[in-house]
Amino acid sequence: MNNAVTVFAPASVGNLGPGFDVLGMALSGMGDTLTAAHRSKPGIIIKKITGDNGQLPTEATENTAGIAAQAVLDHLKIKEGMSIILHKDIPGTGLGSSAASAVAGAFAANQLFGAPLPKAALIPFAAIAEEKVSGALFLDNVGPSLMGGVTWNNPFTQEVVSLGYIESALIIIATPDFRVLTKDARSVLPKSVPMSDFIFNMTQASMISWAIAKKDLKHFGRAIQDRMAEPARAPLIKGFDDVKKAALDAGALGCSISGAGSTIFAVADDKTLAENVSEIMKKRFLDHGVKAQTRVTTMDLKGARVVPPA
Amino acid sequence: MNNAVTVFAPASVGNLGPGFDVLGMALSGMGDTLTAAHRSKPGIIIKKITGDNGQLPTEATENTAGIAAQAVLDHLKIKEGMSIILHKDIPGTGLGSSAASAVAGAFAANQLFGAPLPKAALIPFAAIAEEKVSGALFLDNVGPSLMGGVTWNNPFTQEVVSLGYIESALIIIATPDFRVLTKDARSVLPKSVPMSDFIFNMTQASMISWAIAKKDLKHFGRAIQDRMAEPARAPLIKGFDDVKKAALDAGALGCSISGAGSTIFAVADDKTLAENVSEIMKKRFLDHGVKAQTRVTTMDLKGARVVPPA
Numbered sequence: 001m002n003n004a005v006t007v008f009a010p011a012s013v014g015n016l017g018p019g020f021d022v023l024g025m026a027l028s029g030m031g032d033t034l035t036a037a038h039r040s041k042p043g044i045i046i047k048k049i050t051g052d053n054g055q056l057p058t059e060a061t062e063n064t065a066g067i068a069a070q071a072v073l074d075h076l077k078i079k080e081g082m083s084i085i086l087h088k089d090i091p092g093t094g095l096g097s098s099a100a101s102a103v104a105g106a107f108a109a110n111q112l113f114g115a116p117l118p119k120a121a122l123i124p125f126a127a128i129a130e131e132k133v134s135g136a137l138f139l140d141n142v143g144p145s146l147m148g149g150v151t152w153n154n155p156f157t158q159e160v161v162s163l164g165y166i167e168s169a170l171i172i173i174a175t176p177d178f179r180v181l182t183k184d185a186r187s188v189l190p191k192s193v194p195m196s197d198f199i200f201n202m203t204q205a206s207m208i209s210w211a212i213a214k215k216d217l218k219h220f221g222r223a224i225q226d227r228m229a230e231p232a233r234a235p236l237i238k239g240f241d242d243v244k245k246a247a248l249d250a251g252a253l254g255c256s257i258s259g260a261g262s263t264i265f266a267v268a269d270d271k272t273l274a275e276n277v278s279e280i281m282k283k284r285f286l287d288h289g290v291k292a293q294t295r296v297t298t299m300d301l302k303g304a305r306v307v308p309p310a
Numbered sequence: 311m312n313n314a315v316t317v318f319a320p321a322s323v324g325n326l327g328p329g330f331d332v333l334g335m336a337l338s339g340m341g342d343t344l345t346a347a348h349r350s351k352p353g354i355i356i357k358k359i360t361g362d363n364g365q366l367p368t369e370a371t372e373n374t375a376g377i378a379a380q381a382v383l384d385h386l387k388i389k390e391g392m393s394i395i396l397h398k399d400i401p402g403t404g405l406g407s408s409a410a411s412a413v414a415g416a417f418a419a420n421q422l423f424g425a426p427l428p429k430a431a432l433i434p435f436a437a438i439a440e441e442k443v444s445g446a447l448f449l450d451n452v453g454p455s456l457m458g459g460v461t462w463n464n465p466f467t468q469e470v471v472s473l474g475y476i477e478s479a480l481i482i483i484a485t486p487d488f489r490v491l492t493k494d495a496r497s498v499l500p501k502s503v504p505m506s507d508f509i510f511n512m513t514q515a516s517m518i519s520w521a522i523a524k525k526d527l528k529h530f531g532r533a534i535q536d537r538m539a540e541p542a543r544a545p546l547i548k549g550f551d552d553v554k555k556a557a558l559d560a561g562a563l564g565c566s567i568s569g570a571g572s573t574i575f576a577v578a579d580d581k582t583l584a585e586n587v588s589e590i591m592k593k594r595f596l597d598h599g600v601k602a603q604t605r606v607t608t609m610d611l612k613g614a615r616v617v618p619p620a
Contacts, residue, residue, distance in 0.1 A: 020512070191504070192503060193502060193508040194503075213519075
């Protein structure tokens with residue numbers, strides 16, 4: 001047993017274009033850093049949250065970090081308590097923020113008590129937390145945040161598979177200065193999908209998973225195409241169509257909405273190109289009066305891990 | 311230039327469960343053997359077709375072998391003629407018979423004139439022939455018959471990618487003694503797909519292509535699940551639901567309709583198990599008054615190739 005442990009869980013791109021609720025990708029350089037420590041009294045308390053502009057609940061039963069950590073402790077029949085200090089470094093919505101907290105909470109709880117569970121076994125506890133705050137069980141952010149790289153999950157069985165990663169993939173993230181709520185983004189989705197769009201998305205999702213296995217960046221990037229959620233959600237993101245067109249015109253392999261938005265992501269295979277794409281996405285958002293932060297990153301390869309104390 | 315060349319193009323499973331129009335798998339031990347020879351007069355003639363019970367047109371402009379061969383010769387601006395002798399060894403409908411002929415015709419024409427085109431460049435010529443006889447352009451049989459293993463194609467761009475193969479996969483083929491016409495099987499398909507089924511099929515198709523890349527037979531076989539075409543077409547195949555259930559109960563990893571049917575295929579990872587599945591599928595069809603041939607085979611790994619003259 002450690003006295004305290006600090007862990008990191010990365011942000012992630014849900015859906016990954018055509019893979020609605022199924023595919024997800026962990027991102028380097030952004031995520032949750034969580035320090036967990038033993039507490040003499042039972043129960044979990046969140047002592048402090050930073051980096052969230054005061055927006056997240058510090059009540060452990062309402063925060064995914066606390067909920068997931070408690071679920072792990074309950075499963076392990078640990079009666080002891082745990083304190084949490086959480087630092088969030090995720091630039092916008094649509095980047096799996098609640099999942100990163102859930103994963104960090106579950107992973108830290110397991111680590112603090114000697115890591116009796118293998119990493120993959122933590123999925124259900126993080127999932128419970130995601131479900132509690134979002135109202136439905138999605139694993140396309142929990143999967144990559146825990147396992148790293150690109151993950152696939154079967155929403156009908158909750159099986160999660162690590163598909164692999166492409167080290168050389170450059171991911172451009174553009175986060176506008178407004179939020180899109182997941183429930184709003186869900187409410188605009190169609191109840192059924194025309195046959196042609198059904199075939200289209202299935203075709204692209206099938207290519208993405210193969211391309212990840214083969215580390216084939218061009219096929220991966222070009223398969224980031226979605227004719228189901230993206231057209232329905234694009235109107236929620238001011239400037240989206242123009243920003244996407246600009247990214248593709250500038251040479252991005254693919255571009256789509258990250259999760260429920262408002263963040264947009266693009267994929268590139270060259271550093272100079274990626275910087276250009278980043279700049280042009282920022283400018284095009286500004287043409288629509290939208291201030292957006294952009295940055296170039298890569299896939300996070302490891303997922304949740306122990307890190308040195310801050 | 312050879313005086314004559316004999317080629318083989320394998321039968322194939324279109325759709326491959328969830329991958330409607332997109333995924334296909336070549337099968338060992340069944341297909342078209344075609345001997346092409348130079349002919350002094352221009353034009354293509356089909357001298358003989360065997361193994362088809364006299365059902366196929368011997369007019370070269372109506373047979374996919376002749377159409378595809380002519381398309382290759384036209385592309386190469388070859389004015390010479392070519393004669394064809396075709397032997398079919400494909401046990402039922404739904405096994406890519408017209409595609410095997412198209413591929414054999416295109417591949418043989420290219421070989422007979424010194425193979426100026428690489429194999430993958432023959433796709434469009436075989437596709438033209440498929441389109442002419444079926445009324446629409448599908449590549450999920452042409453792809454595997456030409457390239458071997460499992461192929462993916464993008465129906466919106468006609469790109470074809472060889473995904474790979476799993477040498478150890480055992481494929482059980484059950485061919486009832488009745489035909490299902492592709493146009494009938496297409497007419498029962500829905501115009502749109504409920505969201506849940508959209509997600510389901512996308513999930514499985516995404517797993518199939520990854521599993522092929524990773525040679526992961528269990529994940530491959532278990533992803534052979536289709537909630538779009540299969541439920542619509544099952545009523546066209548007497549006994550289907552019972553035969554499928556029997557195959558899965560006996561231990562098959564997956565089971566679905568091959569292409570438009572009437573052939574059914576199942577996947578297994580053990581030889582004894584596969585023989586049991588084969589027997590039980592045959593028996594269960596008989597319970598419904600349907601005589602079916604069954605056999606256990608594997609993936610064809612090579613696709614179209616030159617073979618010794620018969």
